[in-house]
Structures are given as C-alpha cells and as structure tokens.
Amino acid sequence: MSKRLVENSTQNRVVPGDKIAVIEEFLPDETCFEQDGSILSTTTGEVITDLKKHKITVKPIKNLFILKRGDVGVGRVVYVKKQIASVDIHMINDTKVPLPMNSILHVSEASRRFVKNMYEVTRPGDWLKFRIVRKMKPIYISLIGEGLGVVIAQCNHCGHDLEFYRRNALKCPNCSLIQNRITANSFGKLVTSFTRTSQNETR
C-alpha cells in the first residue's frame, strides 16, 4: 500500500520557483518553500509525493550539502571548558563539509550517565563522532547514541596516541597515564586518510 502511495513521476520535473502543490495537501521539506499558500520548488529535480505521510519533496538533480538534524559527523575539539566544548565539524555523513562549521557540545549532551565536567568527556585535539541536534547557528551536537564519542585521542601529557584501556578510559602507551574520555564503539578504527592528513598537519 505504501508503495502505491509514494509517487515518483519522472515526467514531473520542476525548476526553481515552480508551483508543485498547495499547503493544504502536503508538508514541504527543505527542497520546497511555502509562499501565499502554495508550495514552490527551490531546486531542479523530480517531484516525489508521499500520500501516506502527506509530504512532498523534490529529488534534486545535483545534491548539495545542507546540514540536517540527526546527521552523524566527525569533528575535532578546539577547546574545552567546564561545561562546554567547541568542535570544528570536518565531515558529515562521510562527506567533507564545504563550509567551515563550528559546533558546541554541552555537558548535558555528553553522556546518559553523570559526568562531573567536560574534562571527563573530551580534551582539545580529540576527534569525535557526534550527532547534530540543532542545525541552525549555534550548531549543537550530542554524543548520546550508539557509536558516538571520542574516536581518536592524544595524551595530555606527552601527545602520544592513546589506546583503548576500558570503557570510557584510555591509556597512553608511552607514559602509562590513564585518562577519562567518553569513547565511541569504533575507537581507533576511524583512521581515514582525511583524519590522518589533518593530524599530521596539526602536529
């Protein structure tokens, strides 16, 4: 039934500014906008209507990077204070972001369990895997969720790459210092060519 309700008409190709529906029929998404009760397309593409959810969208001919709530990204911690950390976003959904973006991680979004302050969560220079919770400026991110947390970290003391010791604790193989972090399941595995180059540049 749902298949029949979702219509993708290849004949219904639109350009920016074309009227595709009225507001009583459908809810517009990010590829459309509402003006005087009409829904108009913002991009070139094919109109897809979902009669079950009453949603209308335009499948663009060219995908452009637009941040959405719930997107999973990778970024680098710039500074840490007692309650917040500032994170530069580098990748969203495995795509390098075309624009510079800075986000804020609040201590309340760091973990489900109690954390005393942000120094138990992350430190400057760490690479985080996070989820977007607010897409408008200031962008807010969260570490609550499966697979989210610190993925690469360096020792505060000697700068050596840290190794996984136990859950939410990392150990430096050089100076044997054990440090607290909110670690992701994929700790140490997210070493892509992108993060490796960025690490070398900053060192």
Added chain:
Amino acid sequence: MTQDKISLLLDDGRRLDGRELHEIRPITMKSSVLDRADGSCYLTWGNNKIICAVYGPRELHPKHLAKPDRAIVRVEYRLATFSVNERKSPAPRRREYELSKLIKESLDSVLFLEKFPNGTIDVYITVLDADGGTRCAALTAASIALADAGIPMKGFITGCAVGKVADKMVVDLSDVEDKDGQGDMPVAMNYNTGEITLLQCDGEFTTDEVKEGLSLAIRAIGEVYKMQKEAVLAKYTQIEESIDDLGEEEE
C-alpha cells in the same frame, strides 16, 4: 532627433535588423558547459555572447567578510577585451563595477543565503561579444548557472530591456538602438512571483510609456523564462543520453 527617427526604423515600420517593434532577438542557452565550475551557462542573445560560471557555496576568503548567519554573493561582470568595437582595457571600469553590483543585488533577492552561513557563492560573468542588453542577458545566464549548480532559489531572474526609438516603444534593444535611441529601460524580474528585481531608466519617458514599456518587458520576459526552463531541464536529457551511450558501449 529627427535624424534618429528616420534612421532607426525602416519604411515598413520594422527595425534596422528586420525585427518587429515587439520582437526579441533569437536566443540560445546551454547549461553545464564548464566542467570545473559547479554550475555554468553559455548564452547567445542576438549578437551577444555571454558565458557564466558559478562556484559555491564554498568557504569565504578573506574570512572577515563572512557573515555568521548567511552566505554572501560575489558577482564579477567583465567585458572581454575583444567584446566591443575598440579594444577595451582588461581592467574593470566603473560600468563593470556598477553592473556587478546590480546583478548581485538582483540575485540576492532569490537565493536562500541563510542556508549557508559563513559561505560564499561566486558568480563570474564574461561578455565575449557585446551588442546591447548585456546586463539583462547576464542576469538570465547567471540564473541558469545558479540553478545548474543546485543552489536553492525562489525562482529564476529573467531580464529584458525595452526602450523608445522614433517615439515608439520597442522591446530588446540592440547596440545601435541603445546608443542612438531616445531611451532604454532594462527590467529584470522573478517571473513566477512577479517581483521586479531590477529596473533602470535612461532617457525620457512619459508615464504611459513607462507603463506600456513595463507590460511589454513582462511579456518578453515570459518568453525568455520558458527558454530558461528548457535550458535547465535539458540537463536531464544530457544525463539520459550519456547513460544510453554507456549502455551501448557495454553491449
């Protein structure tokens, strides 16, 4: 002035290039002509030849120009040295700065800039051959290039000039009519919403003539808008053709 009236219209009431008073010149538009640009367009409008490239949204340098809540649009309108009768210096003149500003402000009104904070959208327009009405043609080409780049827009900006030649209102002035006529009035608008985004006037017009000129311009813009739509949607045909070619090669 009497000399102008005689010279700019033929005996049968047609214009010097054989057009009717309310007829536009032949137009061709092609999108995605440049591989390295995010979006591009090549437009010929009579003897005008214009190429436009769009880059972005991308990071803005110098960073102090960046707006934290939206992107900025930078437009560079340039006449090529060989585009006019006498060689033009490649350095931008006052006219080019003015037109860049006009085109920027016109495009600003249809772009969703708040979606790209701290970013920029760069539009480069080069007039390869100029024969009157380049600002309207440049705006038309820039709209196609922006749509080709996939940048969200409220609609296309389409332009067309009207003017007064031998006391009669004419549409789409050529270079001779522009220089020797009694006045010209370039108009650009978002045809879907009816918002006028550019309206200039040079010369003397009565109130009735301005009203008539505007209605003529809007009618002409409607014709150009249809061509713009076809040019943008032609990308689908290009993709389908390339897929067909790939299929044939595999067979």
